[in-house]
Amino acid sequence: MAFNKKSKIFIAGINGLVGRSLKKCLLKHGYTNICGESSALIDLRKSNDVIKFFNTEKPEIVINAAATVGGILANNKYPYNFCIDNSLIECNIIENCLINDIKKYIFLSSSCVYPKKSNQPIKEEYLLRGKLEPTNEFYAIAKILGVKLCEAARKQFEKNYFSVFPCNLYGPHDNFDLETSHVIPALIRKIHEAKKYCVKEVELWGSGEPLREFLYVDDLSEGIVTLMQQNKNETSYNIGSKREIKIYELAQIIKNIIDYQGKLKWNKKMPDGTPRKKLETSKINKIGWKEKHSLEDGLIKTYKWYLKNLKSLKEKKIN
16 A cells, blocks of 8 residues: 555654654654544543544554653552553554554554663664563563564564664653653753752762663654655664763763753662663664764753743652
8 A cells, every 4th residue: 555645644642752753753744644642532541442543533554652651760660550551552552453454553662672681782683582671671571562463463464564662762742750751851850950959969860880872752753754654664673873871971961951060979779770772773774764863962952842841840849
């Protein structure tokens, strides 16, 4: 089936970090027939809600960017929720894609699905070749399920369903709640509030030693749209950045952007997570995608968005 700029595209999770960026990217590329609903109107964990949505909207392409997500604290605190919520979302969406004969389905997995001690850089075929990182294994297991459902649909029904594995994402509309946020929004909020309230020292989790790669969300969206336009796709694609950085170096860059004059204190009693997870991205690079934003530029854009939207974010004074 040939897709065109008028093909209806359903973005699951359209109001999230990735969903908002994807919609903007698709509109930029001339795709105007985009649908999606907020979680207040459709609960993707409920099969009846998803069935009704597909029957009403009748999409031709589906991009699943919906997920229950969070950092180490949230993953440790709510393992069952992370596992069951994401599994239900994935099963409901792909089942309705099959029932409605959707020709192209793109599933957003995560780099956390790879083994904790994986060879570096990590290739797509390293999935399930070792034990997972304990601090996010329940989320990772659910995401692995989504990947394997795509592979099963390809094998059994010859569908062009595939997964993308992004590295750590950040950007406008990120989650800045300190209980459930990932590392960049958490660092931005903690350091910003320390400056605002004249706190002389900010405590951060772990040793700061783990290496990570971070990708500005708009660069991910460009990669997904590039893949969406391909006639034939492989089962999975890593989407990562050119640069690895230690968490303590990342914190220092954010500290400088915010112009915070206090100290950063690392609490080494708290978990670090996976020591390193650098993605190998030759598959998607070969079809023309590459990262456009440097880490510094992306962080500056993200902090400007945070400052502009402070009123809509719940700010809690540091004790």
